[in-house]
Amino acid sequence: MTEIARYTADSPVEIIGNALEQHGAVIVEGLIDPPTLAQLDREIGPLISRSDPAQTHLNEGVAAFFGKHVRHLTGLAGKSNAFAEKVMCHPVYLALCDRFLLPNCADYQLNLGHMMDRGPGAHAQLMHRDDDVWIHFRHPRPLVQLASVVALVDFTRENGATLVVPGSHRWSRERQAVESEIAFAEMRAGSAVIYQGATLHAGGANATSDQWRRGFHMSYTLGWLRTEENNVLAVPPARARRLSPRAQRLLGYGVHDAIKDNGGYLGMVEMRDPLELLSEGRL
Ligand SMILES: O=C(O)CCC(=O)C(=O)O
Ligand SMILES: [Fe+2]
Structure with a gap:
């Protein structure tokens, strides 16, 4: 069996980034502090407990991937201020995105902010790479995604650690992992496993525990790529207006301005930056 490199949240982010570059995955312990965990629980707890594990999915493939024992809550930045400002805008994530994504874009954005409560009976997901959502973007291609699973309860091998x-x-x-190459992201609540979009991983099976393995699946991508979750519809202007400009930009409200790189603009509204229209009350 193998292990994932581990650091604490106060480790220099350069060291965390070096491990992420070398191993493709790293665990950061204590990334989310206890008051923020409590705020997340207050804001999100009541919503997730109303979610139906047998919900309808996009298609049969997606339904089979998640199974019928997982409660989902999506569009988190519109539902929880703590998620938007303290998780999505966490300085460690932003510093890692600066290092890994900024070389390939003018600004990066949230790809997906998705809570999964993986209940007893949840089967292991298929081993996959998150960046295969952009399957038409042929290889070799630059690094396009940083992803993470944040533990909101302790993750153990029994309850389905990633x-x-x-x-x-x-x-x-083409290469498939054999058992001895697969590590369990066992970690305490508030810790996170951070991995590259090309790193093989899967949600583990919650086969023997009686706990709900609650965590955020969150990822960032280049500002010029279509995102997995349609963030501007999931967090419409009436909600986005209450967030910080940094959070609004991460949700795709800002223009992707590549003029300084001799490129152009993406995402304008009325030939303006939607972020300005939002602050002027015109969106
Ligand atoms: O919840 C997990 O442990 C992993 C989730 C995941 O990889 C996914 O949904 O793509
Ligand atoms: Fe995944």
């Missing part, structure tokens, strides 16, 4: 294959971000796309 399975991660360190080093697989550099493998050929």
Whole structure:
């Protein structure tokens, strides 16, 4: 069995980033502090407990991937201020996005902010790479995604800790992991596993515990790529207006301004930056 490199949240972010570059995955312990965890619980707890594990999914493939024992809550930045300002805008995530994503875009954005409460009976997900959502973007391609699973309860092997294959971000796309290459992201509530979009991983099976394994699946991508969750519809202007400009920009409200790189603009409204229209009350 293999292990995932571990650091604490006060480790220099450069060291955390070096491990993420080398191994494709890293655990950061104590990333989310206890008061923020309590705020998340107050804001999100009542919503997730009303979610139906047998909900309708986009199609049968997605339904099979998640199974019928998982409660979902999406569009988190519109539902929880703590998620938007303290998780999505966490300085460690932003510093890692600066290092890994900014070389390939003028600004990065949230790809997905998704809570999963993986209940007893949840089966393991198929081993996958999150960046395969952009399957038409042929290889070789630059690094396009940083992803993370944040533990909101203690993650154990029994309750389905995320399975991660360190080093697989550099493998050929055909290579499959054998058991000895797969690590369990066992970690305390408030810790997170952070991985590259090309790193093989899967939600683990919650086969023997009686706990709900609650966590955020959150990822960031280049500002010029279509996002998995339609963030501007999931967090419409009436909600986005209450957030900080940084959070609004991460949700895709800002223009992607590549003029300084001899490129152009993406995402204008009335030839203006929607962020300005939002602050002027015109959106
Ligand atoms: O919840 C987890 O442990 C992993 C989730 C995941 O990888 C996914 O939904 O793509
Ligand atoms: Fe995934």
